Amino acid sequence: MCYIYVCLVEMNKNPVEGFSAGLVDDEDIYKWEVMIIGPADTPYEGGFFKAQLVFPKDYPQRPPKMTFLTEMWHPNIGTDGLVCISILHEPGNDKYGYESASERWLPIHTVETILISVISMLADPNDESPANVDAAKMWREKPDEFKKKVAKCVRKNYHYHIIHISAPLNLKNHRTHFIPYKLLQ
Amino acid sequence: MGNCFKTPSTDDISLLRGNESQEGSDQSLGPPPPYQERVPVFHPSPNVSRPANQLSEEEQIKIAKRLGLISHLPSGVYDGSSKKGKECAICMCDFVLGEGLRFLPCMHTYHKTCIDDWLMRSFTCPSCMEPVDAALLTTYETN
Numbered sequence: 001m002c003y004i005y006v007c008l009v010e011m012n013k014n015p016v017e018g019f020s021a022g023l024v025d026d027e028d029i030y031k032w033e034v035m036i037i038g039p040a041d042t043p044y045e046g047g048f049f050k051a052q053l054v055f056p057k058d059y060p061q062r063p064p065k066m067t068f069l070t071e072m073w074h075p076n077i078g079t080d081g082l083v084c085i086s087i088l089h090e091p092g093n094d095k096y097g098y099e100s101a102s103e104r105w106l107p108i109h110t111v112e113t114i115l116i117s118v119i120s121m122l123a124d125p126n127d128e129s130p131a132n133v134d135a136a137k138m139w140r141e142k143p144d145e146f147k148k149k150v151a152k153c154v155r156k157n158y159h160y161h162i163i164h165i166s167a168p169l170n171l172k173n174h175r176t177h178f179i180p181y182k183l184l185q
Numbered sequence: 186m187g188n189c190f191k192t193p194s195t196d197d198i199s200l201l202r203g204n205e206s207q208e209g210s211d212q213s214l215g216p217p218p219p220y221q222e223r224v225p226v227f228h229p230s231p232n233v234s235r236p237a238n239q240l241s242e243e244e245q246i247k248i249a250k251r252l253g254l255i256s257h258l259p260s261g262v263y264d265g266s267s268k269k270g271k272e273c274a275i276c277m278c279d280f281v282l283g284e285g286l287r288f289l290p291c292m293h294t295y296h297k298t299c300i301d302d303w304l305m306r307s308f309t310c311p312s313c314m315e316p317v318d319a320a321l322l323t324t325y326e327t328n
Contacts, residue, residue, distance in 0.1 A: 091303075102314035104231070105237075108275065108311045108312060
């Protein structure tokens with residue numbers, strides 16, 4: 001329990017470019033809200049995406065679940081927003097040998113390493129095991145159409161962040177820590 | 186079909202003794218063991234978590250083997266020497282004098298409780314991802 005809290009304090013002390021994180025509710029440290037800035041030179045550039053991380057009670061022995069709350073179009077993000085990357089898969093060896101244990105969740109991952117993986121997933125989708133088959137097909141076969149569809153999501157989320165910057169005072173005291181650093185500059 | 190995974194407090198030897206005394210005389214019998222609600226939970230494969238009394242025979246064998254292998258890994262107590270590392274990479278806490286440690290064949294050190302819980306889920310070192318069983322075999326071969 002205190003481990004997750006330490007993670008949060010550490011992240012606010014040493015901010016990493018590209019994302020910010022904080023609690024949804026001060027009383028519940030198992031639920032985090034994160035903001036991810038679309039990486040440069042990708043169709044997601046300029047976008048500002050909100051996601052939720054839900055930690056199991058036995059974290060870090062088991063991975064958290066990450067769900068995008070803002071609309072996303074990506075081969076590895078389900079239509080429900082659930083992020084599907086191997087490092088967030090339950091640990092151990094499965095019978096089918098689909099993923100080796102080393103590719104799955106490891107207890108040394110932190111919120112920081114998870115978010116770095118998610119940002120690299122945005123930049124470099126894996127279409128071998130897509131969570132959104134239509135997005136994967138479009139990404140492979142009609143890259144221009146794919147970019148257009150992503151651009152639409154980016155525009156939608158752009159509006160969202162304008163609203164957020166203009167109203168930081170409405171946020172609870174310690175939540176002001178996680179107004180994305182780029183926007184404060 | 187018996188269940189091998191009793192809670193640690195129910196010791197097999199004491200059970201045996203209990204049976205013997207039951208056959209002999211009934212006066213040496215103490216009060217019945219308290220009802221145990223907390224059954225340990227095991228994770229036989231990804232996405233599967235089951236209390237010990239609901240495991241299939243195959244899963245019981247797998248877990249028994251794993252418990253046996255873990256018990257062969259060297260363990261000790263933190264004595265303040267920095268050679269063995271100062272922090273547990275799982276809970277990110279510094280080792281405190283007297284805390285139980287577990288040493289993996291790949292030379293990585295963790296809190297005993299942190300790594301034993303992890304090894305029951307995945308038999309790999311979280312830091313270098315080396316499969317612990319393979320490393321165990323090589324250390325046996327070289328010795």
